[in-house]
Amino acid sequence: MIKVRDFSYTYGTAEKPTLENINLEVPAGELLLVTGHSAAGKTTLALALAGILHQEIGGSFEGSIIFKGKAIGEFDGMKELSRHVGMVFDDAESQLIFTSVEEEILSGLENRGFSETEIKRRLEEVMRLCEISHLKQRAPHALSGGQKQKVALAATLALDTEVLILDEATSEMDTNAVKRVFSILKRLKEEEGKTIIIVDHNVEAFLEIGDRVVLLEKGRIKEVKSPKDLPAAGHPEEPVMSETHDKIPHHSPEEGTADLPPSGTKPNNIPIISVKQLSQRYDEVRALEAVDLEIYPGEFIAILGENGSGKTTLVKHFNGLLKPHSGSVSVKGLDTGQAPINELVRHTGLVFQNPDNMLFEDTVEAEIAFGLNNIGAGGDRGAITRALELVGLGDKEKVFPRQLSRGERQRLAVACVIAMRPELIVLDEPTTGLDAEESDRMMQLMCRLQQEGHTIVMVTHNMQIVENYAERVIRMESGKIIEDTKGAALTETAAADIAEGTRGGMCA
Numbered sequence: 424m425i426k427v428r429d430f431s432y433t434y435g436t437a438e439k440p441t442l443e444n445i446n447l448e449v450p451a452g453e454l455l456l457v458t459g460h461s462a463a464g465k466t467t468l469a470l471a472l473a474g475i476l477h478q479e480i481g482g483s484f485e486g487s488i489i490f491k492g493k494a495i496g497e498f499d500g501m502k503e504l505s506r507h508v509g510m511v512f513d514d515a516e517s518q519l520i521f522t523s524v525e526e527e528i529l530s531g532l533e534n535r536g537f538s539e540t541e542i543k544r545r546l547e548e549v550m551r552l553c554e555i556s557h558l559k560q561r562a563p564h565a566l567s568g569g570q571k572q573k574v575a576l577a578a579t580l581a582l583d584t585e586v587l588i589l590d591e592a593t594s595e596m597d598t599n600a601v602k603r604v605f606s607i608l609k610r611l612k613e614e615e616g617k618t619i620i621i622v623d624h625n626v627e628a629f630l631e632i633g634d635r636v637v638l639l640e641k642g643r644i645k646e647v648k649s650p651k652d653l654p655a656a657g658h659p660e661e662p663v664m665s666e667t668h669d670k671i672p673h674h675s676p677e678e679g680t681a682d683l684p685p686s687g688t689k690p691n692n693i694p695i696i697s698v699k700q701l702s703q704r705y706d707e708v709r710a711l712e713a714v715d716l717e718i719y720p721g722e723f724i725a726i727l728g729e730n731g732s733g734k735t736t737l738v739k740h741f742n743g744l745l746k747p748h749s750g751s752v753s754v755k756g757l758d759t760g761q762a763p764i765n766e767l768v769r770h771t772g773l774v775f776q777n778p779d780n781m782l783f784e785d786t787v788e789a790e791i792a793f794g795l796n797n798i799g800a801g802g803d804r805g806a807i808t809r810a811l812e813l814v815g816l817g818d819k820e821k822v823f824p825r826q827l828s829r830g831e832r833q834r835l836a837v838a839c840v841i842a843m844r845p846e847l848i849v850l851d852e853p854t855t856g857l858d859a860e861e862s863d864r865m866m867q868l869m870c871r872l873q874q875e876g877h878t879i880v881m882v883t884h885n886m887q888i889v890e891n892y893a894e895r896v897i898r899m900e901s902g903k904i905i906e907d908t909k910g911a912a913l914t915e916t917a918a919a920d921i922a923e924g925t926r927g928g929m930c931a
Contacts, residue, residue: 424586424618425449425472429486432467432476437826441467443642445486451585454612454619456626456650459639460858462828466513468639469590469622471495474504506535509584513591513829514777515575519563524555527563528578535582545581552607553577554600565705568595568776568852569730569884576604587611590622591829594855595776597729597884601628608632624858695720695770695847695878696741700750703736703902710736712902713750720846723869723879725889728899734882735776737899738849741880742771755846765797772840776851776882778832779825787811787827787835788820791842798843810842814868830861837865841872848872850881854888866892 430445442464449455449472459465470476471488477496488495491507498504512518521527528549532542550556553573558566563574572595579587587608593601609632611617621629626636630650638645696718703711711733718724726734739745740752743764752759755770775781784790791807800806811817814834819827824835833853840848850869854862866888869879883889889896898906 424451424491426489427472427486428489430471430488431485432471433483434467434480434826435482436823437482440483441642442471445471445644447637447644449618449620451618452612452616453634454608454621454629454632456629456633456636457620457622457639458624458626458636459645461624461830461861462641463639464642465622465624465639466590466829467642469510469588469620472620473508473510473588474498474501475510478504505582505584507584508586508588509579509582510588511572511575511579511590511592513594514779515568515571515592515595516564516777516780518575518578519571522562523560524550524558524563524566524574524577525560527574528581531578531582545583549577549581552580554603561705561708565708567730567732567735568855569597569600572596573600573730580607586618586620588620588622591624591855592621593628594623595730595852595884600730605629605632694718695755697753698737698740698750699752701737701740701747701752702749703733703740703745704748710902714902714904716897716904716907718847718878718880720878721873721876723873723892723894724881724897725893725895726880726882726897726899727884727886727889732899733902734899735851736902738773738851738880738882741847741849742773743767744773768794768843768845769798770845771847771849772843772845774833774836774840774848774850774853776855778829778836781836781839782824782832785823786820787816787822787824790824790835791839794839794843800843803842806842806844810838813841813871814838815864830857830864833857833861833865834868837868841877845877847878847880850879852883853881854883854885862888 425448427445427447430442431440432442433440445468457465457468467476470480474490474495476482477484477488478498478501519527521530525546528546529542532545537545550559553576555570555573555577558570558574563571566574572592576592593604596604605628608619608629612619612632626633630653633650636648636650636653638648694717696716698714698716701711701714702709714737726737728734736745740747740759741754743759743762746760754767757767757770759767782790784793788807791810792801795801795803795806808817811820814837816831816834816838819831824832827835837850853865857865862885869881870892873879895909896906897904
């Protein structure tokens with residue numbers, strides 16, 4: 424169905440190709456898994472196979488991509504191609520533009536000219552399949568990251584295309600949601616003969632239904648394997664943790680960190696964050712209900728919970744992005760309901776779930792300078808240099824941020840925050856879309872920042888990272904905190920979610 428011959432591609436402003444000499448055939452009915460480290464070219468290949476590079480993005484092409492016997496650039500735009508190919512992007516939010524979940528799904532169906540009866544049938548079916556019927560009237564922008572991915576998937580499935588391309592489409596979903604997607608894709612393949620291409624840094628969840636695995640490395644196909652030939656860990660030739668996993672030492676007063684409080688203590692009983700009876704609503708939906716929480720200096724905290732449990736809503740109150748519907752939140756004694764955001768961000772830095780929501784300048788350097796300007800420190804060149812060196816982007820100052828890989832953009836978003844040196848650093852799903860090496864690099868950075876005196880709070884679904892790094896675990900459900908335990912004393916419920924981790928990587 425899809426034939427790629429000697430295909431190379433260079434983005435318009437790039438100096439070197441992102442894809443080089445790609446040769447690949449995807450027959451009808453195959454479920455192909457495409458994987459590789461960050462910056463391997465996975466997303467670019469997905470865009471190429473969907474026709475988006477040729478039809479919308481442009482750039483420099485060599486070789487050919489043939490879809491159903493026709494050069495992919497010869498189709499009458501994406502309107503014609505989209506009747507055959509559906510794609511869920513790695514940034515689900517970019518696909519959601521309407522005011523309700525129902526409208527998102529209906530928009531594509533109505534453009535296809537289906538009858539009202541057929542539109543209603545498809546709408547109800549995909550909402551049931553993706554378990555989003557209860558979100559029907561919700562505004563997509565108010566959903567959690569995992570819920571947005573479910574909506575984007577439902578809108579694509581509703582169109583019933585021959586080919587389905589998923590680019591990191593489950594990266595923000597909880598474990599149960601990923602299992603649900605697995606069952607949907609298995610049925611589409613086995614019962615309907617769909618051609619499915621899954622692009623992900625970790626394809627382990629889909630190996631059972633995959634036919635082949637393509638490993639990309641630096642824009643080239645390194646090898647093609649059978650899923651049965653892959654190691655049990657899932658990702659071809661990718662370690663669970665990099666060799667730096669245990670390099671952060673356990674600090675103690677004897678090691679020169681006497682100015683830092685011992686992990687988990689409550690110095691002077693003065694919290695850096697104090698949440699009292701916090702409730703929040705989105706229209707008629709109660710996202711948080713009577714939450715009480717205190718966070719103390721020097722802690723390393725993980726906040727867990729299924730999609731829509733209230734995790735992101737909670738942490739957005741820590742820097743004033745959300746104001747309490749009722750109750751209160753204070754940061755270093757400042758009432759977030761009253762204090763201006765530019766004052767709160769001096770104390771709390773929030774790295775968003777999707778780093779692209781934070782990046783809008785023309786250079787890496789300018790991105791970091793923007794935040795410094797907001798707190799009156801725009802002339803601090805040393806802060807920019809230090810932040811970039813900390814995140815391993817010291818040679819990227821003049822690069823356009825959108826040309827960075829997902830992992831690099833995630834690290835840039837962190838650099839924008841740490842340049843302002845807030846006491847509290849909050850990361851919402853910091854390892855989403857990152858391979859094991861990038862994830863390890865991110866967490867080692869957080870360990871270093873904790874040892875420098877920062878308080879770290881991370882919202883995550885990555886249970887291995889929770890096991891390896893978190894010293895305190897907060898579990899949320901339906902807008903409430905249902906567990907709050909020290910990492911060494913995780914309850915059986917929490918521990919059961921963690922697959923064969925060790926505590927050796929804990930930073931303190």
